[in-house]
Amino acid sequence: MFDFVLYITLLCISLAMVGLVYRVIKGPSTPDRVVALDGLGINLVAIIAILSIILRTSAFLDIILLIGILAFIGTVTFAKFLEKGVILERDRDNL
Amino acid sequence: MIEITYEFIVGLFIVVGGLLTLAATVGAIRFPDVYTRNHAISKSTTLGVTMILVGTLLYFFLFEEHFNSRLVLAIMFILMTAPISGHLIGRAAYNSGVKLAERTVTDELERDRKKGKQANSL
Amino acid sequence: MAFQMLLNFFLAFLWMFLKTSFTPAAFVVGFFWGLVILFIFRSYFPDRFYLHRVVAIIKLFLLFIKELILSNLNVLKHVLKPKMDIKPGIFALPIDLQKDWEIMLLGNLITLTPGTLTVDISDDNKILYIHAVNIDDVKESVDSIKNTFEKAIMEVSR
Incomplete structure (x- = not known):
């Protein structure tokens, strides 16, 4: 019963990821795609959490923090690129 | 008996989290423009994933008696960074000139910016 | 402290x-x-007992969790309605907080309140520009933002 619930939730999140991939492909503007990619990264965290319960192992739990950090850095980088056209600013005078 | 209660609590957290995540995606597909989609994803997904992570933490604590502090760190991190990334995307979209949806009622930011430009040019 | x-x-x-x-x-x-x-x-000690500040931080955190759940229910309502009758818009909110980290905290909390998302801040740090899913029910929530969040943040930094 408990495993059945877990599989149902896994299906829900997989459907959510498919919907977000639709938004990534179709999205009329670039920020739409970035929003959807951010959501994909966070959903990946959820999938890893549920998989580690299904497999009854705590070995994957370190990866959760790692993917959370990577998704955040990716989103910040994209946002900065969209706004300024560069990611790392070299000239410190214009701060 | 107590095992079933534990399973019920963990399962409730995880199912509600999964449904919230699914609802966020429905919002991301249905809403008309970037800003409203951003609402759906940066809120519902955050709470959904947080609930799933709390369920995982409870599962490993109750069944395997293993309190994973890295999961607590991950929950704190996601709760802290989700509004920041939502705000950053919203600002980037506005500054790169993405149009608001047609049903938008007011835009006081555009009004104030125009006012600022006029004041500068005078 | x-x-x-x-x-x-x-x-x-x-x-x-x-x-x-x-x-x-x-x-x-x-x-x-x-x-x-x-x-x-x-x-x-010259400044007050530091546990007061810890209690204020915990209160702010509980408020944050409560608003996160409420905001999700609100967005969920708009998402699942078969006919979409939302009226999005951007409105300006004047704020009284001065320090940078207080404004950052307020912006983050607003992003997680019912149907509001911080888009930008004016150059003199006086006005927050907030995007709302439904502008009609925002007029009341502006008061609640000012009363609950600003007060709770001031409690921490006082």
Whole structure:
């Protein structure tokens, strides 16, 4: 019963990821795609959490923090690129 | 008996989290423009994933008696960074000139910016 | 605040050395007795007892969790309605907070309140520009933002 619930939730999140991939492909503007990619990264965290319960192992739990950090850095980088056209600013005078 | 209660609590957290995540995606597909989609994803997904992570933490604590502090760190991190990334995307979209949806009622930011430009040019 | 906390940790370690037991349990007991000692001598410190600030931070965190759940229910309502009758818009909110980190905290909390998302801030740090899913029910929520969040943040930084 408990495993059945877990599989149902896994299906829900997989459907959510498919919907977000639709938004990534179709999205009329670039920020739409970035929003959807951010959501994909966070959903990946959820999938890893549920998989580690299904497999009854705590070995994957370190990866959760790692993917959370990577998704955040990716989103910040994209946002900065969209706004300024560069990611790392070299000239410190214009701060 | 107590095992079933534990399973019920963990399962409730995880199912509600999964449904919230699914609802966020429905919002991301249905809403008309970037800003409203951003609402759906940066809120519902955050709470959904947080609930799933709390369920995982409870599962490993109750069944395997293993309190994973890295999961607590991950929950704190996601709760802290989700509004920041939502705000950053919203600002980037506005500054790169993405149009608001047609049903938008007011835009006081555009009004104030125009006012600022006029004041500068005078 | 930092000095009192450091003193508390020092007392906890002192307790551990006196007991010659270096376990987390001994640390917690020492921390508790250090807290009691600091509480007794609280009137000799220039600023107020630091536990007040910790309590204010915990209150702010609980408020944050409550608003996160409420905002999700609100967005969920708009998402699942078969006919979409939302009226999005951007409105301006004047704020009274001055320090940078207070404004950052307020912006983050607003992003997680019912149907609002911080888009931009004016150059003189006086006005926040907020995007709302439904502009009609925002007029009341502006008051609640000003009353609950700004007050709770001021409680922490006072």
